[in-house]
Amino acid sequence: MAKRGIILMNLGSPDSTEVKDVRRYLNEFLMDGKVIDMPFLLRTLLVRGFIVPLRAPKSAEAYRSIWWPNGSPLIVLTEQLQQAIQPEFDEPVEIAMRYGNPTPQAAYENLLKKVPGLEEVILFPLYPHYAMSSYETAVEYMKEVHKKHNYAFKLTTIKPFYNNPDYIQALSESIRPYVAGNSYDKILFSYHGIPERHVQKTDMTGAHCLKVNDCCNVPSQAHTTCYRHQTMQTTKLTADRLNLPKEKVEQTFQSRLGRDQWLLPYTAQRLLELPKEGVKKLLVVCPAFVSDCLETLEEIAMQGKESFIEAGGEELTLIPCLNVDPLWVNAAVKWLKEYAEAGSKEMILA
Numbered sequence: 001m002a003k004r005g006i007i008l009m010n011l012g013s014p015d016s017t018e019v020k021d022v023r024r025y026l027n028e029f030l031m032d033g034k035v036i037d038m039p040f041l042l043r044t045l046l047v048r049g050f051i052v053p054l055r056a057p058k059s060a061e062a063y064r065s066i067w068w069p070n071g072s073p074l075i076v077l078t079e080q081l082q083q084a085i086q087p088e089f090d091e092p093v094e095i096a097m098r099y100g101n102p103t104p105q106a107a108y109e110n111l112l113k114k115v116p117g118l119e120e121v122i123l124f125p126l127y128p129h130y131a132m133s134s135y136e137t138a139v140e141y142m143k144e145v146h147k148k149h150n151y152a153f154k155l156t157t158i159k160p161f162y163n164n165p166d167y168i169q170a171l172s173e174s175i176r177p178y179v180a181g182n183s184y185d186k187i188l189f190s191y192h193g194i195p196e197r198h199v200q201k202t203d204m205t206g207a208h209c210l211k212v213n214d215c216c217n218v219p220s221q222a223h224t225t226c227y228r229h230q231t232m233q234t235t236k237l238t239a240d241r242l243n244l245p246k247e248k249v250e251q252t253f254q255s256r257l258g259r260d261q262w263l264l265p266y267t268a269q270r271l272l273e274l275p276k277e278g279v280k281k282l283l284v285v286c287p288a289f290v291s292d293c294l295e296t297l298e299e300i301a302m303q304g305k306e307s308f309i310e311a312g313g314e315e316l317t318l319i320p321c322l323n324v325d326p327l328w329v330n331a332a333v334k335w336l337k338e339y340a341e342a343g344s345k346e347m348i349l350a
């Protein structure tokens with residue numbers, strides 16, 4: 001049996017809610033060329049000169065409103081996932097964050113200490129969908145660190161799982177109690193947004209995404225890396241499994257930064273419009289995240305709720321992310337075991 005280790009990878013959070021820590025985190029995050037995709041000098045000027053100085057104090061305040069006694073919800077929930085998965089494996093399970101701590105290098109080094117003669121690391125990016133600014137940067141960064149340190153072990157990666165039946169089942173069952181009884185007017189599937197430009201950049205055909213009419217519903221190889229297609233599939237498969245009435249389901253994109261055209265429709269805009277369309281009781285689920293974080297707990301459950309109520313809505317209920325939901329933990333364990341036992345190429349990205 002190969003000597004293996006597992007790394008669960010998430011986005012990361014600042015070390016604390018102090019402005020200096022938030023500033024450091026935002027600088028690392030937004031200086032990533034797969035997030036702000038501009039030439040280095042222009043990016044440095046914009047990020048270090050404008051965006052971060054303006055954003056860090058506001059962002060720190062937002063983090064203070066959701067911070068838990070034991071730290072950032074995103075980190076704590078990723079640690080809890082690790083603790084739920086570890087008992088199912090002889091192999092050690094570590095966590096790594098793309099930005100901030102614990103770093104990828106620390107995760108690799110921990111595995112090397114725990115497994116003498118380490119032969120393989122299975123990387124599990126905790127993103128259901130492929131985006132240049134989430135899944136791709138996580139995987140590429142892990143490869144970069146692996147190469148830089150000349151590690152002898154092999155690195156294999158779990159693919160995005162946006163349409164995997166185990167994931168769809170876990171997501172659907174987490175939503176089911178909220179839709180049972182039919183006492184809601186609408187359910188919003190709100191995904192983290194990305195610039196439209198990013199969708200076109202990751203289109204390997206160069207001719208499909210946002211170019212072909214109704215592109216996400218026209219079969220294409222481009223869909224293996226298309227965030228918009230993958231999020232639409234998650235919504236469709238989940239809504240179908242739950243038998244949700246079509247008129248009660250809507251998909252939106254949240255967390256826009258800057259003035260570029262991002263994927264439409266914007267969650268913030270729809271939260272203001274929906275009450276005028278008669279939607280008073282709203283459910284919001286955020287399937288782009290497997291762990292609750294600033295974007296769910298603050299942007300939706302606090303800011304979003306306030307806008308919706310001010311616009312005439314009565315009730316906004318945030319459906320929690322999968323976090324350590326038993327069906328989700330079982331799915332993650334099943335995939336990792338399938339790979340570890342059978343070396344199933346189905347599950348991995350070569």
Ligand SMILES: C=CC1=C(C)c2cc3[nH]c(cc4nc(cc5[nH]c(cc1n2)c(C)c5CCC(=O)O)C(CCC(=O)O)=C4C)c(C)c3C=C
Nearest residue numbers: 011012013035059074131133134192194257288293294295
């Ligand atoms: C689905 C995963 C994510 C994608 C895609 C993504 C793209 C993306 N994000 C920003 C800018 C920011 N995002 C921030 C927070 C944040 N983003 C994700 C996930 C994705 N981002 C998560 C899970 C979080 C929360 C982290 C936490 O600690 O809880 C932030 C920081 C907070 C703030 O100041 O608003 C920024 C900035 C861009 C520009 C982008 C795509 C280009």
Ligand SMILES: [Fe+2]
Nearest residue numbers: 011192255295
């Ligand atoms: Fe983000």
